[in-house]
Amino acid sequence: xxxxxxxxxxxxxxxxxxxxxxxxxxxxxxxxxxxxxxxxxxxxxxxxxxxxxxxxxxxxxxxxxxxxxxxxxxxxxxxxxxxxxxxxxxxxxxxxxxxxxxxxxxxxxxxxxxxxxxxxxxxxxxxxxxxxxxxxxxxxxxxxxxxxxxxxxxxxxxxxxxxxxxxxxxxxxxxxxxxxxxxxxxxxxxxxxxxxxxxxxxxxxxxxxxxxxxxxxxxxxxxxxxxxxxxxxxxxxxxxxxxxxxxxxxxxxxxxxxxxxxxxxxxxxxxxxxxxxxxxxxxxxxxxxxxxxxxxxxxxxxxxxxxxxxxxxxxxxxxxxxxxxxxxxxxxxxxxx
Amino acid sequence: xxxxxxxxxxxxxxxxxxxxxxxxxxxxxxxxxxxxxxxxxxxxxxxxxxxxxxxxxxxxxxxxxxxxxxxxxxxxxxxxxxxxxxxxxxxxxxxxxxxxxxxxxxxxxxxxxxxxxxxxxxxxxxxxxxxxxxxxxxxxxxxxxxxxxxxxxxxxxxxxxxxxxxxxxxxxxxxxxxxxxxxxxxxxxxxxxxxxxxxxxxxxxxxxxxxxxxxxxxxxxxxxxxxxxxxxxxxxxxxxxxxxxxxxxxxxxxxxxxxxxxxxxxxxxxxxxxxxxxxxxxxxxxxxxxxxxxxxxxxxxxxxxxxxxxxxxxxxxxxxxxxxxxxxxxxxxxxxxxxxxxxxxxxxxxxxxxxxxxxxxxxxxxxxxxxxxxxxxxxxxxxxxxxxxxxxxxxxxxxxxxxxxxxxxxxxxxxxxxxxxxxxxxxxxxxxxxxxxxxxxxxxxxxxxxxxxxxxxxxxxxxxxxxxxxxxxxxxxxxxxxxxxxxxxxxxxxxxxxxxxxxxxxxxxxxxxxxxxxxxxxxxxxxxxxxxxxxxxxx
Numbered sequence: 001x002x003x004x005x006x007x008x009x010x011x012x013x014x015x016x017x018x019x020x021x022x023x024x025x026x027x028x029x030x031x032x033x034x035x036x037x038x039x040x041x042x043x044x045x046x047x048x049x050x051x052x053x054x055x056x057x058x059x060x061x062x063x064x065x066x067x068x069x070x071x072x073x074x075x076x077x078x079x080x081x082x083x084x085x086x087x088x089x090x091x092x093x094x095x096x097x098x099x100x101x102x103x104x105x106x107x108x109x110x111x112x113x114x115x116x117x118x119x120x121x122x123x124x125x126x127x128x129x130x131x132x133x134x135x136x137x138x139x140x141x142x143x144x145x146x147x148x149x150x151x152x153x154x155x156x157x158x159x160x161x162x163x164x165x166x167x168x169x170x171x172x173x174x175x176x177x178x179x180x181x182x183x184x185x186x187x188x189x190x191x192x193x194x195x196x197x198x199x200x201x202x203x204x205x206x207x208x209x210x211x212x213x214x215x216x217x218x219x220x221x222x223x224x225x226x227x228x229x230x231x232x233x234x235x236x237x238x239x240x241x242x243x244x245x246x247x248x249x250x251x252x253x254x255x256x257x258x259x260x261x262x263x264x265x266x267x268x269x270x271x272x273x274x275x276x277x278x279x280x281x282x283x284x285x286x287x288x289x290x291x292x293x294x295x296x297x298x299x300x301x302x303x304x305x306x307x308x309x310x311x312x313x314x315x316x317x318x319x320x321x322x323x324x325x326x327x328x329x330x331x332x333x334x335x336x337x
Numbered sequence: 338x339x340x341x342x343x344x345x346x347x348x349x350x351x352x353x354x355x356x357x358x359x360x361x362x363x364x365x366x367x368x369x370x371x372x373x374x375x376x377x378x379x380x381x382x383x384x385x386x387x388x389x390x391x392x393x394x395x396x397x398x399x400x401x402x403x404x405x406x407x408x409x410x411x412x413x414x415x416x417x418x419x420x421x422x423x424x425x426x427x428x429x430x431x432x433x434x435x436x437x438x439x440x441x442x443x444x445x446x447x448x449x450x451x452x453x454x455x456x457x458x459x460x461x462x463x464x465x466x467x468x469x470x471x472x473x474x475x476x477x478x479x480x481x482x483x484x485x486x487x488x489x490x491x492x493x494x495x496x497x498x499x500x501x502x503x504x505x506x507x508x509x510x511x512x513x514x515x516x517x518x519x520x521x522x523x524x525x526x527x528x529x530x531x532x533x534x535x536x537x538x539x540x541x542x543x544x545x546x547x548x549x550x551x552x553x554x555x556x557x558x559x560x561x562x563x564x565x566x567x568x569x570x571x572x573x574x575x576x577x578x579x580x581x582x583x584x585x586x587x588x589x590x591x592x593x594x595x596x597x598x599x600x601x602x603x604x605x606x607x608x609x610x611x612x613x614x615x616x617x618x619x620x621x622x623x624x625x626x627x628x629x630x631x632x633x634x635x636x637x638x639x640x641x642x643x644x645x646x647x648x649x650x651x652x653x654x655x656x657x658x659x660x661x662x663x664x665x666x667x668x669x670x671x672x673x674x675x676x677x678x679x680x681x682x683x684x685x686x687x688x689x690x691x692x693x694x695x696x697x698x699x700x701x702x703x704x705x706x707x708x709x710x711x712x713x714x715x716x717x718x719x720x721x722x723x724x725x726x727x728x729x730x731x732x733x734x735x736x737x738x739x740x741x742x743x744x745x746x747x748x749x750x751x752x753x754x755x756x757x758x759x760x761x762x763x764x765x766x767x768x769x770x771x772x773x774x775x776x777x778x779x780x781x782x783x784x785x786x787x788x789x790x791x792x793x794x795x796x797x798x799x800x801x802x803x804x805x806x807x808x809x810x811x812x813x814x815x816x817x818x819x820x821x822x823x824x825x826x827x828x829x830x831x832x833x834x835x836x837x838x839x840x841x842x843x844x845x846x847x848x849x850x851x852x853x854x855x856x857x858x859x860x861x862x863x864x865x866x867x868x869x870x871x872x873x874x875x876x
Binding site: 046048051052054072073074075076080081084085087088089090091092094095163165166200201202205206208209210216217329 | 549562563564565566662663664665666731735736737740742743825826827837840841842843844
């Protein structure tokens with residue numbers, strides 16, 4: 001009996017320790033849930049961007065040194081996915097500042113109330129089709145010169161574009177077609193595009209780097225919805241660009257940055273945006289992201305003047321995206337399923 | 338008569354302990370579920386559900402799940418027979434191999450078949466090849482379940498009966514048809530409904546392999562919520578999906594109630610060795626194992642060491658970086674750390690809550706209504722898809738009085754809700770199996786209930802606890818759907834990061850996804866092999 005009670009005591013101790021541990025775990029859980037909603041350190045500042053954003057470690061270090069903050073980056077898909085994600089999480093945002101919402105999605109962001117203050121135009125570019133010059137030369141075919149050509153049988157199964165629901169380039173092109181072909185003409189145009197075998201990718205990265213034949217992915221589509229400045233990035237050893245732009249049906253796209261509403265660190269967010277607008281960062285837009293800086297006087301690389309042309313006429317930028325988007329996308333989805 | 342632990346039945350204090358898991362589930366499962374369903378019921382849900390698009394989606398979801406189920410079950414018989422009704426050298430290794438796919442994270446399976454499609458270069462046939470690869474991936478994942486469930490029940494059949502039949506001149510097919518098959522029907526039905534359930538909720542596979550063109554209800558819920566911002570449509574699809582999953586789940590439970598063992602049990606040792614007559618079965622089984630299971634696994638391992646310029650280790654070196662054009666917010670290594678941290682937490686939470694549930698459940702008398710209700714309350718999450726849970730968390734805990742979503746704990750907590758039902762299903766039978774005489778004699782020795790719990794019950798169910806812990810870890814590490822809704826930025830988990838890598842272009846990103854998947858395969862294989870050695874069972 002005596003032996004047993006000693007054992008009992010020992011077991012009681014083990015049991016108490018176990019219960020204590022579990023209880024401590026529970027308490028720790030509750031505390032961290034309650035407190036972590038406001039935990040990130042004040043010196044941390046988080047910038048959420050689309051996937052194509054590039055910021056070198058040197059520039060991050062330069063920002064941290066200059067501002068005293070510690071910059072963290074989050075990539076959240078293409079501009080559309082980015083905007084949607086921010087709307088879904090607007091009550092406790094995943095970041096303090098956002099870069100990469102463009103003029104096709106900005107009205108959605110504004111009406112959903114995810115932005116504190118105003119959008120700052122940070123860079124711009126022209127959404128145009130590119131084609132693979134080598135591919136057309138090999139096939140002894142003439143390249144398309146306008147977006148009307150893309151529905152011709154000669155160009156069947158040759159074009160890859162981006163989904164307007166998730167991608168800002170996709171929505172840009174949709175807007176351009178609505179502007180160019182008018183309320184009665186754009187849906188028939190898209191039906192013809194579909195029956196002409198156009199491929200729809202979720203984002204620009206996949207379309208350009210995987211499916212397009214004229215870039216690193218060496219895909220099987222020689223026509224891609226991209227940027228007017230992209231050919232400057234495809235200059236080969238012979239000094240020629242492998243690609244060129246179709247200068248018809250282009251959309252002038254402006255990308256913005258902004259402080260997010262309910263940000264933990266709004267001051268830090270403003271510091272990040274100021275940095276994105278400074279000449280130090282603006283310099284990198286043409287070379288790393290192939291878009292034009294908004295800060296006037298920022299030098300443009302020499303290859304750009306040789307390989308990019310600015311379209312004389314652009315379409316769609318004047319449309320009311322806030323009023324139209326939902327209907328356009330519903331109509332588009334009805335065509336593309 | 339002793340029912341459960343009757344000496345405690347009159348102590349209300351113990352049953353009151355049941356309030357802890359009930360509160361846990363009320364807050365972290367029923368509240369978000371009710372919220373997302375009420376969201377669906379607001380607005381024009383009836384019109385949404387009756388629309389051609391929704392009907393097509395439901396039809397396609399059920400159709401592809403049924404097809405996967407028929408194929409997986411249909412081709413599993415020869416292998417089930419070989420691995421469980423006969424014995425031969427190397428059987429253990431083959432069982433391990435067949436079990437690997439089921440335990441692999443679905444995103445890894447999806448990546449494996451993505452790479453197969455890529456090397457088969459079938460991209461030209463987009464629509465069809467996507468569908469073929471989705472079905473193939475489903476069959477790959479579920480073949481092992483069919484083999485396991487059917488096989489382990491086959492093992493309990495007396496093989497002298499079919500030996501006698503063949504002595505009487507019945508061919509193997511005839512013996513199978515008239516003797517084995519009728520006895521196996523319950524196992525076949527249980528395996529089928531379980532595989533249908535998995536097929537109807539294979540989010541990661543359809544997301545990766547469907548290329549946005551093939552959609553199931555699950556992926557459409559995800560797209561409606563995250564791309565179209567149409568939470569009402571997402572929530573009304575939740576209603577269809579839940580109907581589908583709850584029906585197939587209750588079917589599974591009903592069918593498996595009769596002595597079917599999913600998890601762990603002793604296999605009888607009276608199996609006969611392979612004979613010449615089994616040659617035709619080998620012909621039917623080994624190529625299936627080779628082509629369906631081994632080839633995709635080898636494909637992942639080989640691709641991990643390949644680049645455009647030949648063999649390389651570079652894919653593995655890249656895992657500490659952020660991918661081509663810095664597509665990742667955190668490195669694969671950091672994501673692995675997050676995943677491990679989540680897994681440890683899920684293990685602790687689900688074992689704690691699971692043991693609490695079991696401890697209270699056995700205090701009820703076995704057939705009582707209250708016991709059945711109590712147990713059912715904790716099994717319902719199995720019938721709710723992870724996508725639904727993720728959407729519920731996203732819409733319920735986004736702000737307001739309980740802003741759980743902004744905490745990193747949100748993912749491990751959601752994963753615990755997924756793990757607890759399984760933990761309970763493993764632990765409860767084990768605890769119930771602790772003989773009443775043992776407890777009775779302990780009582781006569783005046784052992785306290787606590788002593789009985791810590792000294793008798795826990796040691797006896799120790800191996801069940803290990804198994805439950807293993808499954809909790811597997812669920813946490815493999816979860817893709819909940820994490821996809823809930824983990825952002827520096828909290829991304831391994832499956833999140835793998836999805837980003839495979840869905841973004843670039844040979845480097847592709848190579849990294851393959852390297853990380855290969856590590857998963859190697860890890861899973863060795864864990865299963867070790868447990869198989871130790872326990873003689875895996876599923």
